Amino acid sequence: TKTCISHLKSQGYKVYGTSSHLENHYTPQNVPIDSPLAIIMGKEHTGISQDAIDNCDGMIYIPMYGFTESFNVSVAASLIAQPIISRIKDSNLPWQISDKEKENLYYEWIWMNIKNPDVLYKEWAVNISKA
Helix, strand or coil: CHHHHHHHHHCCCEEEEECCCCCCEECCCCCCCCCCEEEECCECCCECCHHHHHHCCEEECCCCCCCCCCCCHHHHHHHHHHHHHHHHHHCCCCCCCCHHHHHHHHHHHHHHHCCCHHHHHHHHHHHHHHC
């Protein structure tokens, strides 16, 4: 957890955890969006780890009313992401990724989703050198 958060911060991200029980909260409507952000979602009953809490730049919570104290993680992710994405898109911030970044992400996705990509790459390299 610490390594992941440290890496994200070294890349310019602000890292926020989610909790309905801790002080100094942001909501999806007021969390800072002036830099890239990563959000750590916890388990429904236990939340995020103490290591995550100690290393986050802040906490985000979803206002809840009534007896509910937590949401299913997929519901919580949607309730957090939608207003943040809307705020970013409505801002003057440069949020779009470049064509080169899109291409790199595409090839990274392919590499991670093909069985034995290194073997296929070697075969391709041999065949291309013969052509």
